[in-house]
């Protein structure tokens with residue numbers, strides 16, 4: 001079995017930033033495992049072509065503290081930036097390598113990759129994000145409606161009558177994108193007004209709503225949905241019923257509790273991982289969380305910052 005100093009699980013913004021921060025601190029060897037066949041799977045898969053990647057996301061202005069940082073740019077520019085980090089810092093990223101188990105052994109943590117124990121690491125950083133599992137609505141999605149329902153933001157245009165459900169930046173962007181591609185779009189949000197939405201997205205939505213291109217259905221909630229031939233029937237809690245060609249849920253993601261439980265990370269009563277202020281797992285010393293999985297409301301800059309904090313902590317607490 002190969003021995004490494006740090007094993008990083010996930011090559012998204014957080015995992016790559018961990019690799020960069022470790023490299024500049026001469027902490028080696030570091031190996032980054034990525035289950036997809038490319039880096040930054042969340043961005044590659046869920047951001048549509050040309051999407052603006054906002055540095056200020058969900059209204060939270062994060063001051064960068066580490067080496068990795070960026071200003072608002074397109075998806076393609078951002079991915080190029082990440083590829084350049086990998087190249088410039090010569091990071092060892094193992095693609096198509098899913099970590100399934102992390103087991104404490106005498107001389108560190110044994111990392112099981114694609115169901116084979118392969119590496120022993122002194123430190124493990126879990127940076128798997130939260131978008132492997134999208135949040136689902138509280139009501140069931142009937143089998144007959146499944147082909148008309150998106151639980152993750154669609155990256156290609158849809159035609160017909162579309163209902164976007166959610167009130168965050170992703171819901172706003174999906175609604176505007178579909179509307180600009182000539183679909184008839186309604187957006188249903190539980191709250192009477194948007195909360196913590198990016199000002200550009202808010203303006204885009206309001207302009208289209210004013211022009212009658214998007215139907216903003218504020219303070220609406222859905223009771224249930226049903227398949228209706230080649231459409232989906234939506235029953236709103238106020239008694240209204242409506243047929244749509246597609247529903248796009250933009251409800252964010254949840255902490256991948258299954259993975260955390262499986263590797264032995266203790267979860268609190270809200271099922272959040274129990275970590276200290278440096279993102280070290282309380283019941284698994286030398287195991288850290290970085291990026292979305294370690295914070296309440298994640299963003300790319302926050303993911304970069306958590307990577308910096310984790311590597312500094314490893315250096316100060318364990319390697320001095």
Ligand SMILES: Cc1cc2nc3c(=O)[nH]c(=O)nc-3n(C[C@H](O)[C@H](O)[C@H](O)COP(=O)(O)OP(=O)(O)OC[C@H]3O[C@@H](n4cnc5c(N)ncnc54)[C@H](O)[C@@H]3O)c2cc1C
Nearest residue numbers: 010012013014035041042054057099128129291292299300
């Ligand atoms: C549609 C959409 C739009 C967004 N827009 C913005 C924006 O404009 N600005 C912004 O700051 N943020 C935005 N975000 C949020 C941003 O994408 C996340 O905060 C960021 O990607 C978090 O980085 P991360 O590295 O923690 O996780 P992720 O980017 O989710 O990366 C996790 C990586 O881990 C891999 N992985 C998972 N499990 C395993 C495993 N067991 N073994 C190996 N690899 C594994 C995944 O394949 C993935 O590549 C958006 C999110 C979405 C969904």
